[in-house]
Each structure stands twice: as structure tokens, then as C-alpha cells.
Amino acid sequence: MRYNMDPFLKGVFKFFMDSKPGLTFHSSSPEAVKEWILDSSLFTNYLSPAFMRIRFSIYFLIHFFLLSSSVFAQRALTPAPQLIAESAMAIDGMTGEVLLAKNIDKKRSVASTQKLLTALIIAESGNLDSLVTVEKTDGMIEPRNLWITSGSRYKKGKLLEMMLMRSFNDVTKCLARDHSSSQAEFAKAMNVKAAEIGMNNSVFLNAHGLTAEGQYSTARDMMKLAQRALANPDIQRMVATRETTFTYHGGKTIPVKNSNDLLHTYHECVGMKTGYTKDAGRCLVCAGYRNNQWVIAVILGSSWDGVWTDSEAVLKWGLDNLQ
Numbered sequence: 001m002r003y004n005m006d007p008f009l010k011g012v013f014k015f016f017m018d019s020k021p022g023l024t025f026h027s028s029s030p031e032a033v034k035e036w037i038l039d040s041s042l043f044t045n046y047l048s049p050a051f052m053r054i055r056f057s058i059y060f061l062i063h064f065f066l067l068s069s070s071v072f073a074q075r076a077l078t079p080a081p082q083l084i085a086e087s088a089m090a091i092d093g094m095t096g097e098v099l100l101a102k103n104i105d106k107k108r109s110v111a112s113t114q115k116l117l118t119a120l121i122i123a124e125s126g127n128l129d130s131l132v133t134v135e136k137t138d139g140m141i142e143p144r145n146l147w148i149t150s151g152s153r154y155k156k157g158k159l160l161e162m163m164l165m166r167s168f169n170d171v172t173k174c175l176a177r178d179h180s181s182s183q184a185e186f187a188k189a190m191n192v193k194a195a196e197i198g199m200n201n202s203v204f205l206n207a208h209g210l211t212a213e214g215q216y217s218t219a220r221d222m223m224k225l226a227q228r229a230l231a232n233p234d235i236q237r238m239v240a241t242r243e244t245t246f247t248y249h250g251g252k253t254i255p256v257k258n259s260n261d262l263l264h265t266y267h268e269c270v271g272m273k274t275g276y277t278k279d280a281g282r283c284l285v286c287a288g289y290r291n292n293q294w295v296i297a298v299i300l301g302s303s304w305d306g307v308w309t310d311s312e313a314v315l316k317w318g319l320d321n322l323q
Contacts, residue, residue, distance in 0.1 A: 077321045081313035086281065086301030087219040090314050092322060093230070093287060093294025099318050100297075104219040107201060110300060111275030112167045112209040113222060113285045116229045117190050119164055119273075122175050123234045128157030132178045141169035141208060148174065152249030157234070162246060164238045165258045167274060169208045176207035183207065197224050211279045222298045226272060226285045230296065239271035262286055266312045268319060272296075282307035288315035293322040 080100050087108060090100040136150040146168040148154065156175070163171045176186035183206060190204040199221035205212040229235045242263050247253040262269040268288045275283035281301040288295045295318035299310045 084306035089219040109280035111280035113275035114209040138174040145170040
């Protein structure tokens with residue numbers, strides 16, 4: 001059970017922040033600092049509230065006096081890039097420190113980026129070399145399908161790769177149905193997994209992310225998902241794959257190129273997941289790597305071209321400041 005910080009702890013934190021208004025903690029804004037503190041692993045273990053009060057108070061008192069002295073130099077980040085995206089978040093992928101936070105708790109559609117949750121469920125279920133039989137009920141959903149036909153059989157891992165690389169909706173439905181027997185049951189599994197991850201402000205109603213009334217998430221929750229998904233070796237490999245091939249049941253082979261343009265234009269990007277609907281706008285969950293440093297970013301509600309400029313700017317800015 002996740003530990004939630006009580007009013008006493010929030011009071012200690014507020015005293016600390018108000019006493020040092022210029023403190024940056026490597027972060028781009030006081031709000032980002034607060035988000036890092038409130039989401040820090042310091043508060044996510046299984047310790048009792050009484051023990052956490054003591055630990056929290058001692059921790060911040062020590063850091064308050066150390067940072068007030070000249071013993072430790074403070075490193076401030078350069079100004080964060082201006083974004084088109086309506087919601088955005090970036091973290092240090094190694095420590096979880098929040099680097100950028102913009103409307104991260106605003107509930108919104110996240111389009112096909114929620115396929116990362118579908119992928120996580122499928123990947124963690126294992127048996128990726130097992131064969132999945134396509135059924136007529138899987139069907140096609142615009143705008144993007146691989147056109148796999150009823151009765152054909154494919155390795156689960158290959159279908160998962162196709163979903164992550166090109167966001168094929170028929171493949172997504174096939175994987176969901178194979179896992180849970182129906183689309184409705186898979187949606188239930190998504191919400192169970194989301195709760196397990198700590199995505200407390202999300203509701204999922206389908207596996208593919210097309211708009212559905214009452215379905216939503218937030219940038220903060222999608223970041224939690226991104227961290228969990230990136231830690232999975234199979235997902236990490238698949239989202240970073242730029243090009244591959246797919247062979248149909250009948251023997252025809254086609255080339256498949258990852259729809260994440262950032263993988264093809266920005267060499268430090270190591271992939272993740274695209275998304276678009278009219279309701280959600282252009283979305284991208286992405287990660288960048290340089291010199292043993294990782295930055296993970298969530299960009300939601302951007303424009304058609306802005307999603308790429310937003311994402312690259314945030315990854316570059318984050319990596320530059322972590323060197």
C-alpha cells in the first residue's frame with residue numbers, strides 16, 4: 001500500500017520550501033521541486049506513519065542546514081523550453097527527480113500512448129513465443145490496422161512489437177482478447193494494473209486508446225507507466241526498434257517502420273509510444289539517453305508538428321542539464 005504524506009509532513013515540507021524560495025534542487029521550477037519531493041521514493045515504502053514523520057523531519061532539517069551553508073554548491077537548471085503541449089512532464093530516469101512539470105494532474109485523453117499499459121500487461125504475462133490465433137471478433141478499427149485475418153496465427157511477441165512500433169489497432173484488440181477473453185475484461189485488467197503502478201487518476205476503457213467517454217489519464221500517471229514499461233527488457237527493445245519486417249500467415253513479408261519520428265531524427269531518443277486522436281491531440285511518451293544519463297518525457301495535447309519539437313527540446317534540455 002502506497003504511503004500518502006499526511007498534513008504534518010506537508011507542513012514540514014512547506015516550511016522548508018518557504019524558507020528557501022530560491023532553492024532549485026536541479027529543477028526548473030519550485031513546482032517541479034515539490035512534485036519530485038511528493039513523488040519521491042522516500043514516501044513509497046512500507047514504513048509506519050510515525051516512523052515516516054521522524055525520518056522526514058530529520059531528512060529535511062539536515063538538508064536545510066547543509067544547503068543553507070556554502071559547503072555544497074547548488075546546480076540550477078537552465079530555463080525549460082517553451083512547449084506547445086497542454087500537459088508535459090520530464091524526469092531524471094535514474095533518480096526519478098522531476099525536471100519539468102506542466103499541468104501534470106490535468107485529466108485528459110492520452111490516445112495510443114495508453115498502449116504502453118496494454119503492452120506492459122502482455123509483456124509481463126510472458127510466453128511471448130507462444131502463438132496467438134486471430135479471431136473474427138478482433139476486427140479492424142480505423143485509422144491504423146495491420147489487416148491480420150481471422151484464423152491466422154502469429155507469435156505473441158511479434159504482435160506486441162507491431163503494436164508498439166506502428167500502433168495497429170486490430171493487433172491491439174487481438175492481444176487484448178487473447179489475454180482476457182474479451183475487450184471488456186481486458187479493460188478491467190488495465191485498471192487493476194494501473195492501480196498497482198500507482199496511476200491513481202486514470203480510468204481505462206479500451207486497449208487501444210481511441211476516445212471513449214469516461215476514459216482519461218494524466219501526465220503524472222503516464223510517467224509512472226513510462227517508468228514501469230521502460231524497465232521491461234522486451235518493451236525497451238521493441239520501442240527502440242526503428243525498422244523491421246512482418247510476415248503474414250500466407251507468407252507475404254512487408255517492411256515496418258516505427259511511427260515515432262523522433263527515433264529517426266534525433267539520435268539520443270531511445271523510443272517509446274506515439275498517440276493521436278482529435279480529442280487528445282498529438283501525444284508522445286519518449287526517452288533519451290546520453291553518457292549513462294536518462295531522461296523520460298511525457299508530452300500530451302501538442303500539435304501535429306509540435307509534438308516532435310516539444311519532445312526533442314525537452315529531452316535535449318534534460319540531458320544537457322544532467323551532464
